[in-house]
Amino acid sequence: MNTERRTLVIAGASLGVGLLVLGLKFLAWWTTGSIALYSDALESIVNVVTAVVALIAVRLAQKPADAALPYGYHKAEYFSAVVVGVMIIVAAIMIAREAWSGFWAPELPDAPLQGIMISAVATVINVVWAGVLIRHGRKVRSPALEADGKHLLTDVISTIGVLIGLALVLLTGWAVLDPILAALVAVNILWSGWAVICESVGGLMDVAVPPLTQKSIREVIAGNAEGAIEAHDIRTRQAGKMTFIDFHLVVPGAMSVDAAHTICDRVEAKLREVVKDVQITIHVEPEDKAKHAGIVVL
Structure with missing residues (x-):
């Protein structure tokens, strides 16, 4: 399998992985009713959108140069990375809104252990796939795949924080920790989105090689x-x-x-x-x- 074909296959597989993880995280939220797990699931919706955008961008970037674009379609991947960054920021705003509502009416999650286990499985999948995306993205110099992989790593960090926090909620009985965790997830995602946008804008501005x-x-x-x-x-x-x-x-x-x-x-x-x-x-x-x-x- 040549490099371009492999890149397309990996971009397509990201969509399948994103849908699988999304299903698991919404199952974890449905099982527990936790606002923190709901915020984590919302971020996975962004993962799915990111995978779709990356697939389209990678396919477009592989088109040969033509009369309309004599230098090729390679910058399409930078545009996709900017879209990913914007989607990440939108997710952060949605999560912050849920955290604000939950802060004024905190409730203890139901069946937190089951939710933690389901979310942990989803996190392992994300860790493995993020490694695949970042490694291949750097190898073929694909900004879209690398941005997708970095976002998955951000998702992993957020989820680990949520799982630790839910364990504390279970041990202490402090229901207010749940929306506080969701708010922290929102801040982390917001920072990630800004970083992705800044990096992509550099490519659009014709940044020099290292x-x-x-x-x-x-x-x-x-x-x-x-x-x-x-x-x-x-x-x-x-x-x-x-x-x-x-x-x-x-x-x-x-x-x-x-x-x-x-x-x-x-x-x-x-x-x-x-x-x-x-x-x-x-x-x-x-x-x-x-x-x-x-x-x-x-």
Whole structure:
């Protein structure tokens, strides 16, 4: 199975996992009537929506470039991650509302042990699947899958806090702890949503590749552009799994087009060995265009 097909399968499987976990968490809430478990179940609705959005975004991002979008559809994943962040914030507001109501009329949950066990099973499933999403998302540089996995981890942390709190409710008999836990879950989710949005906006704003990658790019150009004079105005940007590199390559004025093209081909070939899924644009200039202060001087 190729990488793109595997990515689609994982994105599709996320929807199934999300529905399974959603069913378990609503069963835990129905069994207990706990506001904290209800808030946890509401967050799982966001997980399902997130899985749907991620599946659509991953499929769209795999479309080849065309006349309408000559640079490809890779940024679709960043838009999906922003949608996920917004949905997380909406869930946090819904949970906070339930917590506020429960705070003024606290009630002890029914059958808390059964609810804790059911929710624990759902949490184990989320832990395993979050690991799959984050690992594969980073491997193929998929912002949508990685954002989905990070949100699941946030869900796991929230659920663990809820389960510990319910155990305290059971031991102490303090019913007010239940809505307080729900409020804490809301705050945690709100922070998670904001983090996802901030990270995705960076991608939409054409953020540069990480410093180590930039250093590798400069080294490759410096070590493989023999015959040129200098390279300047090196720029990079990241769009989903694609990396875009462009720079100006200054060559002697008397150099033939064929010789300059050979240098460009050599540099491009080496860059593709270092950076996967890359699109490279090199603007060749005569020596009178040299800045003598370029990023790379050859």
